[in-house]
Amino acid sequence: MEGIIALRSLAGGFRQSRILFTANNLRIFDLLNKPKSAKATAAKLGTDLRATSILLDALVSMGLIKKDGSLYENLPVSSKYLQSGRPEYQGDIISHFDTLWNNWSSLDTVVKTGKPNRTAANHDSFIRGMHNLSVFKAKYIIDAIGLTDVTTAIDIGGGPGTYAIELARRGVDVTLFDRPDTIAIAKEYAGGLANVTFMEGDFLVDTIGKGYDLAFISQVFHSYTPAENIRLIKKVKKSLNKNGRIAVQEFFIEDNMSEPLEGALFAVNMLVNTEGGRCYSVNEMQSWLNKAGLTSVTTSRLNEAVIITARAAG
């Protein structure tokens, strides 16, 4: 019986995701920073009253808002993470998950053909969502890398610039390399910092400059094939100063490719959304770094992430 209940809960998991996506899209949590009735909420949103009441009651049941008489209001978890403008806001990554929902809906076809389905895309919520995720970990990830020998750095595929900001705050002159549409967003987050420079292009084909003590490659490898990643590592190595380092951050997955669950699920996400990406094990990534001629490979596991650093011998 227990097995059946777990199975049904697995099959029905989509319901709570969908309710959260819709509430987030409608910005219900911005509205419920003060107690409001379903009628007032529907009037403000321009939504149907019966539908809004049912959605709000489900959000109460899910533990995201509370209901006192006829009035609904955020619980602390929603005020902290789901109300826009809060420092630890998660609404962009939730919105990105909603985009992924559309692409994942073609998983049957993706598995039959081996081809991705990236028909839905929202670059803005993807890149801002990266900030939602890394805002919690930038400090301890940079601590783990260590900066004693670093005055210049490049953040390869730096996204919104969360790590570049952390590096810059610690006195490093950092170049954030990314595609033009991402750089436009990164400038909003990191544009005010004098020691952050922006470089636009495709890191697989364009020049990335040189003279770096550290090249940070965070959450980039999983979108590409092993051959593309080795090519990127070789290119990045050439951009380093003598004794410079590459630091890689990726989601952790064991050699068996099934543990932890988050890593295995993320691999499916890459199957759905990229031509040749997936989650890579530490051994796979270390072998690429060694193949590219880097030495002194060190690894640290930090929650769901793994950091691998390797040095370009002089």
Ligand SMILES: C[S@@+](CC[C@H](N)C(=O)[O-])C[C@H]1O[C@@H](n2cnc3c(N)ncnc32)[C@H](O)[C@@H]1O
């Ligand atoms: C998953 S995000 C990671 C962002 C950031 N490094 C982090 O860890 O939060 C991957 C980033 O790499 C960038 N990117 C992917 N392929 C790229 C390419 N060929 N050239 C330049 N940027 C690329 C994307 O635009 C995106 O900003």
